[in-house]
Structures are given as C-alpha cells and as structure tokens.
Amino acid sequence: MKRTRHAKIVEIIEKHDVGTQEELAELLKESGFQVTQATVSRDIRELKLSKIPTGDGRQKYVVLRQDDSHLVDKYIRVLKDGLLSMDMAQNILVIKTVSGMASAVAVAVDAMKFKEIVGSIAGDDTIMMAVRTVEETKVVMEKIHKMIGN
Secondary structure: OHHHHHHHHHHHHHHOOOOOHHHHHHHHHHOOOOOOHHHHHHHHHHHOEEEEEOOOOOEEEEEOOHHHHHHHHHHHHHHHHHEEEEEEEOOEEEEEEOOOOHHHHHHHHHHOOOOOEEEEEEOOOEEEEEEOOHHHHHHHHHHHHHHHOO
C-alpha cells in the first residue's frame, strides 16, 4: 500500500503544483487514498521531496534526486548568472545565455521540473525549449523572470 501511495504522490506532484501537505492529502483522497496529515508528512520525508519556487510567490513539491536537493539555490544562481534574454516563437521558448552557459542553464531549468516544458536542446549560447502551448510558454517565461528577480 505504501509503495502504491508513494507512486501516486510522485504522479500527483508531477502533474500539479502542490504547495502544502493539505493540498497533497486532498489530492490523494480524491485518488482513493485515505490518509492523515501525519502520513502525508512521513511520506514527504521518506520520498525526500523538496520545495522549489513556482515563480508566482508560491512553492511546490518536487522529486529531486537525493543528491540534488541542496542544489535548488545553485540552479537559481546559474539562471541569474547565465541567462541573457528570453523570447518565444509560438510554443518554443528561446533562451539566450552567456557564451558556453546554455547547457548549464538548460540543466537548471530542467531541474525545476516545470510541467509545461516538454523538452529542451542546448547549444553554446542558445536553448530551445518545447512548451506544450503558447499560453504555457508565457507562464514559463513569467516563472523564470520571477525566480531570477526580473
């Protein structure tokens, strides 16, 4: 039962921006799991979930590899240091970076696990990210701007 619940938690947080234990408990209940706040708290600890900024002043749970949980601040610093500009062409987000920083910035954005981003390709100073829709491309741009303080 615990394994099934843990798998459902990972699925939920990958599909939804879940920022609180209460939200997670409610979504688990909607999925047929009867849980208490204590169970959800224990599951979060056991799964080693981390919170990252969503860009709208909130935070959300994500599954970071065990060795990556301390890197969130570093990823944001890479974004701040490497990103020069962003533009969009329909649902393609084009990010210009400092020369040689495209891969690092792409890794940083990928680590944020934005559900809107389907995938990315990085060159030397340019990243192309496929985003699900035009509207979601705008949302991703806003989230990144807010993360880096622009």
